Amino acid sequence: MSHSLLEIKDLIVSVEDKIILNGINLTIGTGELHVLMGPNGTGKSTLVSAIMGDPRFQIESGQILLDGKDITEMKADERAKAGVFLSFQVPEEIPGVTLEDFLRTAKGSLEKRPPKILQFKKELKEQMKALDMDPSYAERYLNVGFSGGEKKKTEILQLLMLQPKLALLDETDSGLDVDAVRTVTKGIRAFKNRKNGLFIITHNARILEGLDVDVVHVLEGGKIAYTGGQELISKITQDGFGVLGKGVGLHEGL
Amino acid sequence: MKDFKQEKTRVDQADRTIYDVKDRLDPAFLMDSGITPEIVNQISREKNEPEWMRLFRLKSLKLYNEIPLPTWGPSLDELNMDQIVTYVRPKSTMKAKWSDVPDDIKETFERLGIPKAERKSLAGVGAQYDSEVVYHNVRAEVASKGVVYTDIESALTGPYSEMIRKHFMKLVPPSDHKFAALHGAVWSGGSFVYVPAGVTVEIPLQSYFRLNAPGAGQFEHTLIIVEEGAYLHFIEGCSAPRYYVANLHAGCVELYVGKNARLRYSTIENWSKNMYNLNTKRASVEEGGTVEWISGSFGSHISYLYPMSILKGKKARMEFTGITFAGEGQNLDTGAKVLHAAPDTTSHISTKSISRDGGNSTFRSVVTVTEKAEGSKSAVSCESLMLDSISRSDTIPVMDISCNQADIGHEAKIGRISESAIFYLMSRGLSEDDARALIVGGFAEPIAKELPLEYAVEMNNLIHLEMKGSIG
Numbered sequence: 001m002s003h004s005l006l007e008i009k010d011l012i013v014s015v016e017d018k019i020i021l022n023g024i025n026l027t028i029g030t031g032e033l034h035v036l037m038g039p040n041g042t043g044k045s046t047l048v049s050a051i052m053g054d055p056r057f058q059i060e061s062g063q064i065l066l067d068g069k070d071i072t073e074m075k076a077d078e079r080a081k082a083g084v085f086l087s088f089q090v091p092e093e094i095p096g097v098t099l100e101d102f103l104r105t106a107k108g109s110l111e112k113r114p115p116k117i118l119q120f121k122k123e124l125k126e127q128m129k130a131l132d133m134d135p136s137y138a139e140r141y142l143n144v145g146f147s148g149g150e151k152k153k154t155e156i157l158q159l160l161m162l163q164p165k166l167a168l169l170d171e172t173d174s175g176l177d178v179d180a181v182r183t184v185t186k187g188i189r190a191f192k193n194r195k196n197g198l199f200i201i202t203h204n205a206r207i208l209e210g211l212d213v214d215v216v217h218v219l220e221g222g223k224i225a226y227t228g229g230q231e232l233i234s235k236i237t238q239d240g241f242g243v244l245g246k247g248v249g250l251h252e253g254l
Numbered sequence: 255m256k257d258f259k260q261e262k263t264r265v266d267q268a269d270r271t272i273y274d275v276k277d278r279l280d281p282a283f284l285m286d287s288g289i290t291p292e293i294v295n296q297i298s299r300e301k302n303e304p305e306w307m308r309l310f311r312l313k314s315l316k317l318y319n320e321i322p323l324p325t326w327g328p329s330l331d332e333l334n335m336d337q338i339v340t341y342v343r344p345k346s347t348m349k350a351k352w353s354d355v356p357d358d359i360k361e362t363f364e365r366l367g368i369p370k371a372e373r374k375s376l377a378g379v380g381a382q383y384d385s386e387v388v389y390h391n392v393r394a395e396v397a398s399k400g401v402v403y404t405d406i407e408s409a410l411t412g413p414y415s416e417m418i419r420k421h422f423m424k425l426v427p428p429s430d431h432k433f434a435a436l437h438g439a440v441w442s443g444g445s446f447v448y449v450p451a452g453v454t455v456e457i458p459l460q461s462y463f464r465l466n467a468p469g470a471g472q473f474e475h476t477l478i479i480v481e482e483g484a485y486l487h488f489i490e491g492c493s494a495p496r497y498y499v500a501n502l503h504a505g506c507v508e509l510y511v512g513k514n515a516r517l518r519y520s521t522i523e524n525w526s527k528n529m530y531n532l533n534t535k536r537a538s539v540e541e542g543g544t545v546e547w548i549s550g551s552f553g554s555h556i557s558y559l560y561p562m563s564i565l566k567g568k569k570a571r572m573e574f575t576g577i578t579f580a581g582e583g584q585n586l587d588t589g590a591k592v593l594h595a596a597p598d599t600t601s602h603i604s605t606k607s608i609s610r611d612g613g614n615s616t617f618r619s620v621v622t623v624t625e626k627a628e629g630s631k632s633a634v635s636c637e638s639l640m641l642d643s644i645s646r647s648d649t650i651p652v653m654d655i656s657c658n659q660a661d662i663g664h665e666a667k668i669g670r671i672s673e674s675a676i677f678y679l680m681s682r683g684l685s686e687d688d689a690r691a692l693i694v695g696g697f698a699e700p701i702a703k704e705l706p707l708e709y710a711v712e713m714n715n716l717i718h719l720e721m722k723g724s725i726g
Contacts, residue, residue, distance in 0.1 A: 052681050
C-alpha cells in the first residue's frame with residue numbers, strides 16, 4: 001500500500017490580496033501520478049508554485065504536508081531539500097552559469113556534499129543522451145539562448161539528475177513539437193518509480209502516452225471541482241471542460 | 255599648505271584585533287606624517303636617486319600644493335593628507351631568494367598566495383611590502399631573452415636609467431591632477447618591465463602590492479615598455495588589511511606598447527574598506543599595437559580609476575574589460591578612457607558593476623575621436639546589477655567625436671537582481687544567499703574568464719565573501 005506523499009489540506013492562496021485558490025484538498029500517494037487540468041487562469045500554476053514555495057504567493061491558511069511533514073512555512077530551498085521539485089512553465093535564464101555547474105551546485109546543496117566529479121559527469125552525459133540533448137549544452141549558460149523545447153528538456157534533465165520525491169510539472173509539454181513531447185514523456189517514464197510521485201499540469205494527453213495515470217483533478221473556481229480516473233483526460237481533450245457539467249469551464253479569467 | 259601637523263604616527267595605539275592579517279609592525283624607518291620639501295628630499299636621499307629625480311619630485315610637490323582636489327567625483331573631504339605616512343620602508347632590503355625573506359613578511363605573502371603562484375611557475379614575482387620591493391625574482395629563461403623585470407629604484411640607477419628618464423611620468427605628467435602630482439613627489443616602489451622587440455613572454459609576470467602600516471600611503475610606480483612585435487601579460491594584484499586611519503593609494507601605471515606589440519595588463523584590486531584608491535593608469539599604443547586591460551575593483555572606501563589608452567598609431571587597438579563591486583560604505587567611481595588619435599583605431603570597453611547594501615557604483619567613460627582618426631571604431635557597453643533598493647548605480651558616458659568617419663556605439667543596462675531567478679535556483683535546493691552569489695558570479699563570469707585561472711578563482715572567492723550576509 002502506498003502512503004501519502006503529498007497532502008494538501010484546505011489550502012487558501014492569494015496573490016496581491018486576491019484569493020486564487022480557495023480551499024484545496026488533495027492527496028498524492030507514493031508511486032502515483034496525478035494530472036491537474038482545468039481552463040486557463042484557474043490557478044493551476046499557482047497551486048504547484050505554492051507547493052514549491054514561490055514567495056509571490058501568500059498562503060492564507062491550510063497545510064501542505066510532504067511525507068507527513070509540514071512544509072507550509074518552509075522556504076523553497078528547504079522544500080527542495082525535503083524532496084519537492086518544480087518543472088517551471090517558463091524556466092529562468094541564468095547568464096554566466098553553465099548547466100553543468102548549476103546542476104552540480106544544486107546536487108551538492110540537496111545532498112549536502114559535492115557530488116563526485118567523474119560519476120556526476122558520466123551520469124549527466126548519459127541522461128542528456130537519453131533526452132536527445134546535444135552534450136555541448138552542458139557547457140552552455142543555463143537556459144540562455146535555449147529554444148522552448150531545449151528549456152523543457154533541461155527541466156526534465158534536472159528532474160532526472162536531482163531525483164526528488166515529488167515532481168510537479170507545470171505544462172512541461174506546452175509549445176513542444178511531437179518529438180520533443182515524446183522525449184519528455186520518456187524522461188518522465190524513466191523518473192517514475194514506486195517511491196516517488198508526479199503531479200502534472202497539462203492540456204494535452206500526448207505527454208501522458210504510455211504512463212499510468214492514477215488520478216485526474218480538474219481545477220475550477222479556485223477549487224478541485226472534479227476528480228476522476230484516466231478516462232477523464234480523453235473526455236476533456238475531445239469535448240472540452242464543458243462535458244464535466246455545470247460550473248466547470250465557465251469561470252475564465254480568475 | 256603651511257599648517258602641516260608634524261605628528262608622529264603612534265602605531266601602538268592601533269587596535270590590532272581588527273587586522274585581517276596581523277603582523278608585528280617593525281619598520282626600519284618610519285617618517286613623520288605630512289609632506290614637505292624636506293620629506294621629499296629625504297625620500298630621494300634614502301633612495302640614492304639621480305639629481306633629476308629629486309628635482310622632479312620637488313617640482314611635483316609644488317604642483318601638488320597648487321592643484322585643487324577634484325570636485326566632480328566622490329567626496330574626498332575626509333581624506334586627511336597630513337595623517338598619511340608616505341614612506342614606510344620594511345627593514346629588509348632586496349632579496350633574490352625566497353628563503354632569505356624575513357619570516358613575518360614571508361608569512362604575509364604566504365597568506366596572499368605569493369609562493370603558491372611562484373610554484374605554479376609564473377615567470378617572476380616582484381612583491382611590494384609597504385613601500386619597498388623586498389622580494390623579486392625573474393626566471394632565468396625570461397631574463398635570457400633580454401626581458402628586464404626589476405624594481406623601479408634599481409632601474410633608476412642601473413643601465414636603464416636613461417630609458418626611465420625618457421618615459422617616467424611622460425604619459426601621466428604630474429600636472430595631470432592633484433594625485434598624479436602627489437605621486438610624482440613621493441612615489442616609492444613598483445615595477446619596471448622592458449620587453450625587447452620580437453620577444454614573446456609566454457608566462458605572465460605578476461606583482462603583488464599590499465599596504466601594511468596604519469596610515470601608510472602607497473605610491474608605487476609601474477613602468478612597462480613592450481617593443482615592436484613583442485608580447486607580455488602583466489598581472490597586478492592588490493589586497494590590504496583593515497585600518498582605522500584613512501589610507502591612500504595613489505599609484506601610477508604607464509604602459510608603452512610598440513608597433514604591432516601586444517600587452518595584456520590584468521589587475522585585481524582588493525583594498526581595505528577605508529582606502530582611498532586614487533590610481534592613474536595610462537597606455538600609449540603605436541601602429542598595429544594592442545593593449546588589453548582586465549580590471550577588477552573590489553574593496554576601498556572611495557575609488558577613482560579610469561585606465562586610459564592613447565591610440566597613437568594607425569590600427570592601434572584597445573580592449574577594456576572591467577568589474578566593480580561596491581558594498582556598504584563604498585563609493586566606487588570607475589571606468590575607462592580612450593583617445594583615438596590615428597586612423598582605423600579600435601576600442602572596445604566592456605564593464606560590469608555590482609552594488610549592494612547601499613554601495614554606490616558609477617561607470618564613467620570618455621571616448622575621444624580626433625579628426626585624424628578616420629575609420630575608427632569604438633564600442634562601449636556597461637551593465638550594472640543592483641542587489642537591493644538602497645544601492646546605487648550610475649552611468650556617465652562621454653563621447654567627443656571630431657571625425658565624421660567613425661563608428662561609435664554605446665550600450666548601457668542597469669537592472670536589479672531578479673527575484674524569480676532567485677526562486678528558480680532556490681527550488682533546486684540553493685539557499686537564498688547561494689542563489690544570489692551564483693547569479694552575481696554568473697554576471698561576473700565574462701570578466702572571470704579573461705583572468706588566469708587562479709585569479710578567476712580568487713575573484714569568485716571575493717564575490718562570495720562580499721555576498722556573505724547580503725541583505726535581501
